[in-house]
Amino acid sequence: MKYFHSLLSLTCLVSILLSACDSESPVTVESTPVFATSEFSGGETTVFDASSHAFSIPAPNLSPAAFEKHLEGDVEFEAVFVTAPAVVNPGLGPIYNNVSCINCHSRDGRGRPPDSDEGLVSLLFRLSLPKTEDSIDGKPPIPVPGFGTQLNNRAIVDADPEGKVKIDYTEQTLTTADGTRVHLRYPNYTVTETYQPLPEDVEVSPRVAPAVFGLGLLEAIPEDVILAYADEADADGDGISGKPNYVWDVVAQRYTLGRFGWKANQPTLLQQVAAAYNDDMGITTSLFRTENSAGQSQLTEHSAMPEVSDEILDVVTFYVQTLAVPARRNIDDPQVKQGEQLFAEAQCASCHIPTLRTGVLAGVPSVSNQTIHPYTDLLLHDMGPELADNRPDFHANGREWRTPPLWGIGLVKRVNGHTNFLHDGRARDLMEAILWHGGEAEASRQAVEQMSKAERDALIVFLESL
Ligand code: HEC
Ligand code: HEC
Numbered sequence: 001m002k003y004f005h006s007l008l009s010l011t012c013l014v015s016i017l018l019s020a021c022d023s024e025s026p027v028t029v030e031s032t033p034v035f036a037t038s039e040f041s042g043g044e045t046t047v048f049d050a051s052s053h054a055f056s057i058p059a060p061n062l063s064p065a066a067f068e069k070h071l072e073g074d075v076e077f078e079a080v081f082v083t084a085p086a087v088v089n090p091g092l093g094p095i096y097n098n099v100s101c102i103n104c105h106s107r108d109g110r111g112r113p114p115d116s117d118e119g120l121v122s123l124l125f126r127l128s129l130p131k132t133e134d135s136i137d138g139k140p141p142i143p144v145p146g147f148g149t150q151l152n153n154r155a156i157v158d159a160d161p162e163g164k165v166k167i168d169y170t171e172q173t174l175t176t177a178d179g180t181r182v183h184l185r186y187p188n189y190t191v192t193e194t195y196q197p198l199p200e201d202v203e204v205s206p207r208v209a210p211a212v213f214g215l216g217l218l219e220a221i222p223e224d225v226i227l228a229y230a231d232e233a234d235a236d237g238d239g240i241s242g243k244p245n246y247v248w249d250v251v252a253q254r255y256t257l258g259r260f261g262w263k264a265n266q267p268t269l270l271q272q273v274a275a276a277y278n279d280d281m282g283i284t285t286s287l288f289r290t291e292n293s294a295g296q297s298q299l300t301e302h303s304a305m306p307e308v309s310d311e312i313l314d315v316v317t318f319y320v321q322t323l324a325v326p327a328r329r330n331i332d333d334p335q336v337k338q339g340e341q342l343f344a345e346a347q348c349a350s351c352h353i354p355t356l357r358t359g360v361l362a363g364v365p366s367v368s369n370q371t372i373h374p375y376t377d378l379l380l381h382d383m384g385p386e387l388a389d390n391r392p393d394f395h396a397n398g399r400e401w402r403t404p405p406l407w408g409i410g411l412v413k414r415v416n417g418h419t420n421f422l423h424d425g426r427a428r429d430l431m432e433a434i435l436w437h438g439g440e441a442e443a444s445r446q447a448v449e450q451m452s453k454a455e456r457d458a459l460i461v462f463l464e465s466l
């Protein structure tokens with residue numbers, strides 16, 4: 001933060017000098033405001049930190065009171081829950097996936113699939129039954145009797161986990177135009193050791209935990225800005241559609257625009273956080289008062305009271321709304337600039353929108369009215385059969401995923417110690433992630449396959465500068 005402030009004052013000094021010399025030509029004074037330059041990925045919430053803590057820093061523009069609230073949320077984000085009754089953080093389970101938020105969102109960053117004999121840690125599986133003929137598109141997933149909509153692979157002492165998952169990878173080889181061979185691994189999932197039989201036609205969707213910084217900015221993007229990029233019927237004929245998800249908002253009691261999660265199936269961060277407590281940790285809140293295990297045969301007792309208070313829900317929501325976005329690095333490097341050009345030429349920027357402007361997010365002035373560089377449109381895209389989970393989620397069909405933001409992606413290795421990308425972490429580096437793109441991104445992938453090695457290297461170096 002020190003670095004940030006000194007850089008800022010230097011820039012201010014420069015602009016003061018400039019305006020002093022140029023007082024007779026006001027045109028040059030109206031240069032791009034410093035926070036709007038491409039280095040400041042998160043506008044005024046940007047931090048200049050490329051360390052292993054890069055995703056864990058409070059936005060530097062928080063007021064003292066907001067900073068305190070953020071720190072309270074930080075404590076709760078790290079809180080480890082235990083079986084009730086207990087003095088501190090009771091209410092875990094009876095069935096759950098993990099015991100704290102931070103265990104999945106390690107260092108506020110992203111999770112990964114397990115190594116061969118490691119259990120599931122930060123990868124979870126959503127479940128549902130196929131839609132029946134008369135169930136309409138746009139409805140929530142249909143729960144599996146006895147399992148609900150998520151496989152809870154852990155349980156407290158008196159209960160049984162719902163099951164485990166075995167992951168096998170099949171290697172595929174892809175050869176680019178210049179003869180470079182790239183190995184891709186395609187995952188196969190088998191649900192095993194279930195406490196009761198799973199229906200044969202169950203739909204299973206793997207989801208790795210995404211990073212949680214910069215999310216208040218994404219929540220602050222006005223709906224009409226997002227909808228302006230939607231082109232569901234591909235009216236402009238560029239092969240890219242972009243479709244909004246509309247999902248059930250439990251507070252508003254109506255369908256609203258989905259923004260969060262790999263299929264944009266959560267409308268707000270408040271609801272996303274409450275759903276995480278409920279689905280992932282077995283913790284009830286005022287938004288989701290029913291235990292995720294309610295009605296299941298191996299469990300009889302359920303707590304009636306919300307296990308986490310509205311105050312805690314509020315500070316944790318504020319915490320994920322106000323984590324800073326790390327600044328870009330090496331933006332003037334010629335190879336980075338070449339990669340940025342190739343990113344545009346390959347149509348990557350049609351979905352990964354580089355620059356957006358936020359509106360006002362009530363109660364969070366630090367993320368309001370910011371120019372940001374998230375590299376997402378928050379819309380759903382058909383990504384082809386190989387990435388498909390074949391499990392619809394509200395308006396998202398089985399081949400559609402929300403464009404994930406790319407800001408900070410070059411720091412994942414330093415923060416999380418791995419380079420596993422995509423919704424299930426199958427990609428082992430950025431190039432593999434790109435080469436899995438299909439469907440609406442088919443032309444983009446082909447463009448990358450046609451690139452020379454030097455061009456592909458430049459594209460990667462650009463992504464690493466984000
Ligand atoms: C078992 C692992 C796990 C735990 C525990 C967990 N999460 Fe998550 N989190 C995920 C996964 C997986 C997703 C993506 C879900 C999806 O796409 O449907 C996610 C998504 C999110 C998102 C949306 C991110 C985005 O970019 O859209 C937020 C915010 C979030 N979690 C916050 C929390 C908070 C707060 C807690 C603790 C109350 C928590 N999570 C606990 C795995 C976990
Ligand atoms: C049609 C829209 C679209 C286009 C075009 C597109 N992407 Fe993506 N991109 C996505 C979606 C959707 C995902 C998530 C897919 C998944 O997880 O299964 C994604 C994922 C990624 C990821 C992994 C992100 C993460 O968090 O794991 C990278 C890196 C990426 N894209 C880079 C690119 C590059 C580089 C190009 C151009 C060559 C490109 N994308 C073109 C939509 C697009």
Ligand SMILES: [Ca+2]
Pocket residue numbers: 091092093094282283284291303307
């Ligand atoms: Ca509980």
Ligand SMILES: [Ca+2]
Pocket residue numbers: 146147148149150151152162292
């Ligand atoms: Ca379940």
Ligand SMILES: [Ca+2]
Pocket residue numbers: 231234235236237238239240241
């Ligand atoms: Ca289009």
